[in-house]
Amino acid sequence: MADLPDADPIYHPPLDPYLTCHHQDADLLVFNKPSGLLSVPGRHPALSDSLLTRVQKEFPQALIVHRLDKDTSGVVLMSRNRRAHAFVAAQFEARTTKKSYVAEVWGRVAEAEGMIDLPLAIDPDHKPRHRVDLEHGKPAQTRWQVIGYGENRTRLRLFPQTGRTHQLRVHLQALGHVILGDEFYAEGEALAAADRLLLHAEELGFRHPNGSEVTFTAPTPF
Template sequence: MNGNSDYHEEEPLEFVVGADEAGQRLDKLATDCIADEAVSRTQVQDWIRSGAVKVNGQTVKPNYRTAAGDIVVIQPPEPEQTAILPEDIPLNVVYEDRDVIVIDKPRGMVVHPAPGHTSGTVVNALMHHCRDLSGINGQLRPGIVHRIDKDTSGLLMAAKNDRAHLSLAAQLKAHTVSRVYIALAHGNIPHDRGTIDAPIGRDPKNRKLFAVTDRNGKDAVTHFAVLERFGDYTLLELQLETGRTHQIRVHMKHIGHPLAGDPVYGPSRTVKLGGQALHAATLGFVHPATEEYLEFSSPIPPDMERVIAELRSR
């Protein structure tokens, strides 16, 4: 059964019903496939009735019995704006002008509101910090051009007006934005550098996760270079060519070297860190107004540096 950032491009959840799932009610199957426990079966039933969940391109009833081969597409509607409020949350601003703001996001901070995370996000902080933000991505994601995962730290850009948003989004789509990450992976990677070119989609065995898969997978390319080896761990620099949900995390697991500390794609025995050892260290783009190339860097955060120092000392 397919979506930051990892930068993530917004994608609906799409999957093909397997033979072992045939005969299930659509509302139950769809609820089981959504990776957010805050979304109830009653809510999914409302989505089905409104057409936000389609089977083979058609709107059906919540009690529709699925058949093997059915193509189900789930596009959750935007929640109401009412709960999204500005919050006086400190931001580490790396750069700011009237068009663009670049921040250094800490590990553990969600980028934009979603079910279960309606406050304390980057968007809540930006709404307090900035007078204006672009509205292209709707009321829940004002200014947000791309995302990085909650437990990934590092650089994130946001647009203050629609013109800037369109320019930055076009650069992301054209793969001309420079996005370089520093990561700590399990195992000793023998190659000094390489490219992982493998499509990413929903994991056929667990639709709440992502995996390298030819079924509904979308092109995904990650370049890597080894910075340092610690025997059981390898420090890497990774550059994104595409931006699929959890791309680096999924690609590293695929080659047998999952990220240290990753609670989803990594092993249970790992380093003590509040999430995956992944940091968005470099972000470069052409300024939407001046057309000047700007590039920013962020140092590895202290918690990740501590882990690296401990590995060096062994």
């Protein structure tokens, strides 16, 4: 989802590369969204530039199937017709898609893997931030595994079982290991450790409208 309040015009999306298409066929388009670009335009005119806006200049019938946060990079899927859109969107709704992300987080995560099962809700006092809300939050689950260590940082692969707004960012904050460069949830050294949010949608698998099982991957840029 978009990270910027609709009334906030401070937005400088990357222009190079302008658009990176990894795959196209009669039904689907797959793009690698850069960090800093909205998935869809905001209501404020200053927020009009987005991945969808750019794609529709070349593919006017394109419809976005799912979104990434502005500061998250990686695989984004779009459809080229309403039949394909309904077919794939139903898989996201049913949570049968297979998604994996790569993140670098602050500190050394002691365990090799784990599951975070904490409900999430909008933080009404700090929109658009979200928070763990045990009483009113919507169910959210994230499986994770360690794939490497650096100096006071850990590289994780994340497997979200649900698709709540800011889910991975809030879950890792709750784990005690915020994502590096996260301007919403990190502070101090963890915020200053990277010049962007170190979260990337690496892989997306689902059933294509033609019936085949497909997986698309975008190389992690950090």
